[in-house]
Amino acid sequence: MPQCGETCAHPYPAPAFVRALKVPCARYGEWLEKQAQSCRLRDKREGKPGIEEYRKRIHQAVLASEGRDFYTGEPLEWNRLNHVLPLSGGRKRHLQRGHYPSVDHYTGTSCLDFRLCSALVNHAKGPLSHQQFLELCQKVVSQRQRREAAKRAA
Numbered sequence: 061m062p063q064c065g066e067t068c069a070h071p072y073p074a075p076a077f078v079r080a081l082k083v084p085c086a087r088y089g090e091w092l093e094k095q096a097q098s099c100r101l102r103d104k105r106e107g108k109p110g111i112e113e114y115r116k117r118i119h120q121a122v123l124a125s126e127g128r129d130f131y132t133g134e135p136l137e138w139n140r141l142n143h144v145l146p147l148s149g150g151r152k153r154h155l156q157r158g159h160y161p162s163v164d165h166y167t168g169t170s171c172l173d174f175r176l177c178s179a180l181v182n183h184a185k186g187p188l189s190h191q192q193f194l195e196l197c198q199k200v201v202s203q204r205q206r207r208e209a210a211k212r213a214a
C-alpha cells in the first residue's frame with residue numbers, strides 16, 4: 061500500500077477535503093476511474109481524447125470544487141464514496157443516490173468541461189444549460205411565492 065500524504069504514489073491523490081472524510085486515495089481513484097469511463101462513453105465525438113484526459117480533467121474539476129456542489133454551494137458527501145452506490149429505482153434509493161458526488165457535463169457531453177454537483181442536482185438539471193436550469197429554479201420559486209401570496213390574500 062502506498063503511503064498517502066507527502067509520499068503518496070497515487071497518480072490522482074484524493075484531495076484533502078476527501079481524505080478528511082476518511083476516503084482513501086485508492087477508493088477516490090476507483091470513483092474517478094468510473095466517472096472518467098462514463099464521461100468518455102457519453103462523449104460521441106470521433107477521435108475523442110483517451111481516458112487519461114478525462115481522468116485529469118475530472119480530477120481538476122474536483123479540486124476546483126473545493127468539495128462543494130457547483131450549483132447549490134452545499135458540501136458534497138464525499139464520505140459516500142466509501143459505500144456502494146445503491147441501484148437506481150425507487151424513491152428512497154433515488155434520494156440516497158442523490159447525495160453522491162456527481163460529475164456534470166457543464167457545456168454538453170462533447171467536451172471536457174466538468175463541474176461537480178450532487179447526483180440529485182445533476183438529475184434535476186438534466187440536459188439543461190446552467191442558464192436554463194437557473195430559469196427553471198426561479199420559475200419554481202416564483203410560482204411558490206405567488207401561491208403563498210394568494211393564500212395570504214384569501
Ligand SMILES: [Zn+2]
Nearest residue numbers: 064068070085
Ligand atoms: Zn494517496
